[in-house]
Every structure is written in C-alpha cells, then in structure tokens.
Amino acid sequence: MSTALSSLTGPLQRFSARHATRLPLVVTATLLVAMFSIGSLRYEGFFSAQVLLNVLIDNGFLLVVAIGMTFVVLAGGIDLSVGSMVALSTMLTAWLVERNGVPLALAVPLVLLVGAGGGALMGWVIHAFEIQPFIVTLAGMFLARGLCYTISTESIPLTDPTATRIAQTRVLLPGGLFVSPAVVIALTVLALAFVVLHHTRFGRTVYALGGNESSARLMGLPVGRTKIAVYAVSGLCSALGGLLMTFYMLSGYALHAVGMELDAIAAAVIGGTLLTGGSGFVLGTALGVTVLGLIQTVVSFQGTLSSWWTRIVIGGLLFVFILLQRLFGGSRPAE
Amino acid sequence: MTPPDDTGSGGRPARTPGVRRLAEHRLFWPAAVLAALLLGNVALTHDFFAVRVQNGHLYGSLIDILQFGAPLVLVSLGMTLVIATRGIDLSVGSTVAIAGALACEHIATAKDPGSPPTVLSAVVVAVGVAAAIGLLNGFLVARLGVQPIVATLVLMVAGRGVAQLITDGQIISVSSGAYKMIGGGYWLTLPFAVLLAAALVAVTSLVTRRTALGMLIESVGGNPVASRLVGIRAAGLLVTVYVVSAVCAAVAGLMISSNVSSADGNNAGLWIELDAILAVVIGGTALTGGRFSLGGTVLGALVIQTLSTTIYTLGVPPETTLVFKALVVIVVCLVQSPAFRARLSRRRRPAAPGPAPATGDVAARRQEVHP
Numbered sequence: 156m157s158t159a160l161s162s163l164t165g166p167l168q169r170f171s172a173r174h175a176t177r178l179p180l181v182v183t184a185t186l187l188v189a190m191f192s193i194g195s196l197r198y199e200g201f202f203s204a205q206v207l208l209n210v211l212i213d214n215g216f217l218l219v220v221a222i223g224m225t226f227v228v229l230a231g232g233i234d235l236s237v238g239s240m241v242a243l244s245t246m247l248t249a250w251l252v253e254r255n256g257v258p259l260a261l262a263v264p265l266v267l268l269v270g271a272g273g274g275a276l277m278g279w280v281i282h283a284f285e286i287q288p289f290i291v292t293l294a295g296m297f298l299a300r301g302l303c304y305t306i307s308t309e310s311i312p313l314t315d316p317t318a319t320r321i322a323q324t325r326v327l328l329p330g331g332l333f334v335s336p337a338v339v340i341a342l343t344v345l346a347l348a349f350v351v352l353h354h355t356r357f358g359r360t361v362y363a364l365g366g367n368e369s370s371a372r373l374m375g376l377p378v379g380r381t382k383i384a385v386y387a388v389s390g391l392c393s394a395l396g397g398l399l400m401t402f403y404m405l406s407g408y409a410l411h412a413v414g415m416e417l418d419a420i421a422a423a424v425i426g427g428t429l430l431t432g433g434s435g436f437v438l439g440t441a442l443g444v445t446v447l448g449l450i451q452t453v454v455s456f457q458g459t460l461s462s463w464w465t466r467i468v469i470g471g472l473l474f475v476f477i478l479l480q481r482l483f484g485g486s487r488p489a490e
Numbered sequence: 491m492t493p494p495d496d497t498g499s500g501g502r503p504a505r506t507p508g509v510r511r512l513a514e515h516r517l518f519w520p521a522a523v524l525a526a527l528l529l530g531n532v533a534l535t536h537d538f539f540a541v542r543v544q545n546g547h548l549y550g551s552l553i554d555i556l557q558f559g560a561p562l563v564l565v566s567l568g569m570t571l572v573i574a575t576r577g578i579d580l581s582v583g584s585t586v587a588i589a590g591a592l593a594c595e596h597i598a599t600a601k602d603p604g605s606p607p608t609v610l611s612a613v614v615v616a617v618g619v620a621a622a623i624g625l626l627n628g629f630l631v632a633r634l635g636v637q638p639i640v641a642t643l644v645l646m647v648a649g650r651g652v653a654q655l656i657t658d659g660q661i662i663s664v665s666s667g668a669y670k671m672i673g674g675g676y677w678l679t680l681p682f683a684v685l686l687a688a689a690l691v692a693v694t695s696l697v698t699r700r701t702a703l704g705m706l707i708e709s710v711g712g713n714p715v716a717s718r719l720v721g722i723r724a725a726g727l728l729v730t731v732y733v734v735s736a737v738c739a740a741v742a743g744l745m746i747s748s749n750v751s752s753a754d755g756n757n758a759g760l761w762i763e764l765d766a767i768l769a770v771v772i773g774g775t776a777l778t779g780g781r782f783s784l785g786g787t788v789l790g791a792l793v794i795q796t797l798s799t800t801i802y803t804l805g806v807p808p809e810t811t812l813v814f815k816a817l818v819v820i821v822v823c824l825v826q827s828p829a830f831r832a833r834l835s836r837r838r839r840p841a842a843p844g845p846a847p848a849t850g851d852v853a854a855r856r857q858e859v860h861p
Contacts, residue, residue, distance in 0.1 A: 233639065280820075280824075283829065283833075284823075284824060284827040284829045284830045284833075285827060285828070285829040286823045286824070286827050287777055287778075289578070289639060289777075290767070290771070290777055290819065290823055291820075291823070293764060293767070293819065294816045294819040294820045294823070295816070296764075296816075297764070297812045297813070297815045297816035297819065298812070298813060298816035298817075300809075300812050301809065301810055301811070301812030301813030301814075301815070301816060302813065304807055304809035304810050304812065304813075305807075305810050305813065308807050308809055409809070417643065417646065417647050420643065421647065424640075430637060430640050431637065461654070461655075461658075461659055463650070463651040463654035463655055463659065463755075464651065464655075465651070466647055466648060466650060466651030466654075467648050467651035467652060467655065469647055469648070470644050470645065470647040470648020470649070470651065471648060473643065473644050473647060473648075474644045474648075477630070477636055477640055477641070477644065478634070481634050481635065481636060
C-alpha cells in the first residue's frame, strides 16, 4: 500500500478488525435504506413492500448466482463462467424438455449435475495444474456460451405445461403480498449458504483458504478438495440460477444472462466481500443483490432515465466500494 | 515464459541442432499454429492464398485477415504490456466502444463531417478520453494498490453504459470520407488500418526493446519487490502501460467504427478484451507477468482472426468459434503450466527403463501433486 494512503488509514485502523470488515456492510445497508426512502418520497407507489418483493422476484436467479460467486471469491478465486453457465442451463433445459421430450423432473437434476460437474472440472484444472482461476473460468465462459450456440442459435421457447404452471405460481404472503417460487428457492439457498459458511468445517476452510493458501495448507486443511468444491458450488448455483431464469423467461437462449458474472461480482463486492478473499458475508451478498435490483427499479420508476444508467450507477458503486475496501480493509496487500 | 519446448523434442537424436533451435524459439509455436491454420484453409478453398489487384488495391483472404485483425492486434499490443506487469486490462472493450461513440458523435454533429480537421479533432477527442480512462485504471492499480482485474472491472461495467450515453442508445451513422479512411481506406495498395497497426507495433517494439523500458516493465512484472529495491519507480510505469493500453484500444475503436461508418455503443468491441487476452497467451506471454513478446502477440492475434475466418469458410455457425477458442485457451494454458509439464515428464520418465507403471504408482504420484 502506498504511503499516501497509510497516513490516512492510520487512525482508522484503531477500529477493531471486526468493525473494519463489517463497515462496507453497514454502508450497503444505509444505502439501501436511503435509496428506498428517497424513492418513496419521489415516486408514487414506490413505498410498498411489494416493490421490495418484486426486486427479489426479478433478481432471484441473480441472488443464487451471486451466492455461488461469494463462495469462490471468499476462497480467493474468481469465476467468470457463471453468466455463460446460466445461459447453458436455460438452453439445456429448454432443449431437453422441448426437443427431446425429457420429462422436466429428469431434466432439472441433469442440468444441476452438468453445472456442478463443470464447476468441479474447472476447480480441478485450477488446483492440479496451478493455472490462474481467471483464465480457466474464462475458457469455461467461452466453452459454455459456445455450447449454447451448438445446441441452437435461436431462442427455444419452453411450452411444457408443468413449467408454465410453475412460472405462474404465486406464493401468497399475508397482507395481499406475493412472491414467486423462485424467491422461496433463492432464500432457501441463502439460508443454506449462511449455515454452510458460518457453521461448518467446510465453511471455515473456505475462509482460511481465501485468507492465506499456504497457511491453510500448513495447517493441514484440505486445500485441493475445498478449492474444487467451491467451484463446484459456484457451478451448481449457476445451474440453479439458470433453471430459475428458465422459469422466469420461459425460454432457453444463448444470449440470456450476458454480463451476469459482472453483476454477481458487483453484488458480492457491494455486499462487503473482500475480492482478495478470506473476508465477507453471504448475507451481505443478498443486500448487494437488493441494491442492484433497487437501482433498476429506481431507473424504471424515473421513466426518463434510460436503462444504461443502471450500468453506469453499478460501475460507480463498484468504484466507491473498492475504494472503501482499500481504505478500511487494513493492510492486506494486493496480489 | 518461453513456449513449450521440452514436451516432445527431448531425447530425439534424429533432429539436427538447427531444427531444435528453431523449435525452441519463442515464436515457433504461435507461428506453427498460424501456418497450420492457413494451410488448412488452403485445403478447404484452393485460392485462399490468391491475392489480386483490383482498382489499385490488394484483395484476397490474406488481406482480409490482416485488415479485420488490425484492431485486435492493437488491443492485444496494449494488453501485452499490461500483462507483462502482472496486470490485466478488462476495460479495453468498453474503451473501444467509447472511442468509436465519441468520434462518430463528434463527426455527426460537426458542420463539415468530411473535412480532415473535423476528423482529426474527433480522433484527438477519442484518444484523449481514452488516455483519461487509462490514467484512472493506472491510478487505481498503481497508487491505491487495487488488483488490476478488479480495478479495470469498474470501467468494463460502467464503460458500455457511458458509450450508450454518448450515442443516446442509438447507432450513430456517419458519412465522412476522411473518417472512413482509418478503418476502411487504402494507402499504397494496402488497407490503411494494417499500415497503422504495423506502424504502432513497430513504434512500441522499438521503444520497449531499443531502450530500457521493456526491461523495466518486465522487472516490475517479474518481481515487484525486487524492482522497488533496485529503485525502479513502478507506479509511473504501471500508469504508463494502462494509458498505452487504453490508447491502443481507442485507435482500435476508431478503426472498427470507421470500417462500418457507425458507432454501436452496445456491440462495438464486445468480447474483444477476451480475444486480446487469448492472443497474448497464445503469443507466449505468461499471465504471471515478467516476460512479454510483441511478435508473439501479433501472431496470436492473427491466429484468432484466421480461426474466425476459417469458421466462416467452414460454414458452421460463427458463434461456435467460442468453443474452439475455449479449447485453444485450455491447451495453451496447460502447455504453459509448469505443474502440467512436470506431471507429463514424470509420467513419461519411469515408463522408459522398466515396464509401464502400475495404476497405484500413478495414484501415489497424484498424491504428491495434491498434498
């Protein structure tokens, strides 16, 4: 870290480490409340619980994908293949069900298996051959997107009656509110991920691996197995996200989820996960996804703003949070 | 890192030393792949190598590859320098889009779109903004110590939004003869884009190889701590390479938008950062930094362009190029990986004196690799 910064961070480091790592989370939560209040003041019909629930309905699949990304980032890696994997899952589901007459009940586990297997394969290559995760998952990104096109270059609509019924199902909540089954699944995944990361041996190993790989190895932790497992988790989450997206869009298309890897990384960073690994919270990622979703909502409520403002604002937020990480993240050196 | 040399050539006395020296040259493998691809194309279309003169311009598949490959060569050129410092620049695709959008917007709103001063000022505006983008990336990486992949991710996300903001979400078409020259014009019978790219490659290679600059860049990438201890100012160098990368991307963006006489904030330069990284890797520059080969990068970019052309000639959907690219990345990275090479040679060595190793033996050796 440069000397200019250290004079600035000196007083800040009197905070305990726990405070420092939680600060981005507090900032994100404040931002969320501020965005929602300002939105409620400015736009009619914004202040309702259903608006918040709609954010979840429209971003349930992103939440699942971002949870998988959080595992990888916590372990000190990165997975650029998630967006393509989502597209491949939508394509594979639609192709299996529509073109090959595979029952939905069989197609779903098959797609999940492909996702987890693909992720594990990438993890194995990264671990066994000591190649940077960035380039391996980049290859995975190309491969998955290319495989979509070999299935079909056109969009495949999903007309299976069971699938349409699932897509139209509403889970009613008290007070006339409703969510889609995808939200329930996404929140279940979130709860599972929270338990796994904070209350199991595997979760602690993920943090240890991201903190310092050689230390983790010297402590006798199963570095290789964990590394492969986090990429498998990410692949599984992308496949599940892809399935949720298939039901949301009712189609499989090779151009679905272009750039979703960036949204997933952005959600993790905004949620307070350190990109060098070893520090972060999966609940923060959920906050991050909500912030990204609220930005979209505000842009659509405003009406005069065009959709590209969403990308600019997300980029700006990413910038601010990366600065925050450098200022408050303590003395962790960059790679 | 040098391209693979110990995977197959060792222990074959039939080869003359000259051939082995050729095979060990760092440009041998990219050049061999390019030659193989080109020869494969000749097998498909017999007049592939034919270059004819029409209206005083050269025409032919080879010229097409050079012309359409020129933007990629430029982007990869900047990327090579960034990767040599152990960095990565993901924002080049957005920079391509922003540069094209700025130039087209400037020309479209000018009173006299065809005049050289208008085009010149458009170029200056585009390159100037790109330099500012490079400065921002460099500042984040060099001064704040943010990981390069994260620092450039910011502009990768936001940049495309900015490009659409400039074009107002539309595709801006321009009709300017002078602007068309940059990407679609001819000069001395050759496409101007090819000459421009060649000139920039020549200048970069002169500046980095005839002065100490190249060595300083390599030392910063090879060992940042050691280079600081010998008194190299890494921060300035890092900022410089990110600025160079952004400026190269801007020129490529001008070429792309000028070739189609329009700016598309959404699709211009989409995925080009990945192609550029691929070109650099194929060219033998390791992603771990510390070594770079500009010649290799140019060959790598041409390999990718030839691959795309081949896919079009084969008649398979062009989108499947992605599958081939993925396979190329995996193979190249495996071949460059010391762990993979060690595993290969370890597996081969015991096979020579005695009978084939038992499966348990292989499993035991696997254990060594996965401690």
